Amino acid sequence: MEVDDLIADGMLGPVDAIRRFDATKWAKFEAMRGTVPGAILDGLRGADPASRDLRRKTKQSNNSIVELEIKLGRPARTKTWRALE
Numbered sequence: 001m002e003v004d005d006l007i008a009d010g011m012l013g014p015v016d017a018i019r020r021f022d023a024t025k026w027a028k029f030e031a032m033r034g035t036v037p038g039a040i041l042d043g044l045r046g047a048d049p050a051s052r053d054l055r056r057k058t059k060q061s062n063n064s065i066v067e068l069e070i071k072l073g074r075p076a077r078t079k080t081w082r083a084l085e
Helices: 003-020 029-047 052-072 077-084
Strands: none
16 A cells, blocks of 8 residues: 555545534544544555454464464474464
8 A cells, every 4th residue: 555545544534524523412523633543544454455354363363373382382383384284
């Protein structure tokens, strides 16, 4: 993803916040400041070919491997990868 794409996504955050802002709900506009990072993250997620579920499962798998290595006191990755082949 190009930097220009991230900048464009970040610029859409405040525009969306202004569109959704409702003064009758007593919400301060400052509460919407997280929209820029949120919009950038949404853009990154949209460009990612892997689903959030796949990313979560991959992270869990990696954490399990690290826990196994700690428990065994030695690297377990090579044996794990061989077992998956």
